[in-house]
Amino acid sequence: MIEIIAISETHIESFHRALDTVARERRYLAFLEAPPLEAARVFVLDMIARGHPQFVALSGGEVVGWCDVRRHPRPIYAHAGILGMGLLPPFRGQGIGTRLIRTALAAAQATGITRVELTVRETNRNAIALYERVGFAVEGLSRNAVKVDCVYENVIQMAVLF
Template identity: 60%
Template structure:
């Protein structure tokens, strides 16, 4: 798994990021999307992340995006010390330590830019992700009951955060 590079996202990664996002979204299990937004919306999102210095990294395997992790600083001044984390890994690359490499790189970058609080929401049935988040220091802060409904199936969501001052 060490032959996969973790790099800051760049313009040339946008199409691959969009494809990876769509693949994970269409699994209908992990993300708040059921499919990726249109490519132009994804392009605008990534350009905004780059232009505003938000932390976003991609895992590159054989020239293709195999996963991503991003932390977007909150816009409101009273919340600007924190940001929200999102990530995904293509199915073939799961369970091999790539998620931990990605999340640690992204958290370190965000904290170097002054973020104190990083938060996320995870579906309560996503045990693998919850273990990863706890392993890198996230703690559970609350549960949203029936927070998500996918194909008529209601899921709780666990809110987690890591705070370092």
């Protein structure tokens, strides 16, 4: 059974491993490998300290997925947050991503966030379908915004309003 819970300091190393696995797929995230463990630790502890929603999916005590909403730091954008998420390959297509994103969005709304935005590669059809199912709408397209292994990809901007 997969448990969805708020991240804690005890999950940092497992979160870092999951982040690195998804990043090394080179298809979904904004980086191609996880940042150093210490940088991930700083990120998670900062998210916790600031009360930003960050949830993990656990299987056997190990992080197999995550979803977080980081509030924009500047006052004119502080009503909005940026969503990030990922799920290890064996756990995709089982509804876990939907559970994660719904949990994170509800928590974001509870903290007063009224807009959540994200970017997604145009080729990531499964993620786009998930985002649309939970209420995200396409707001724009950045052509050739990503270049991985000498191949350009378009990036779609999406957002949901509460």
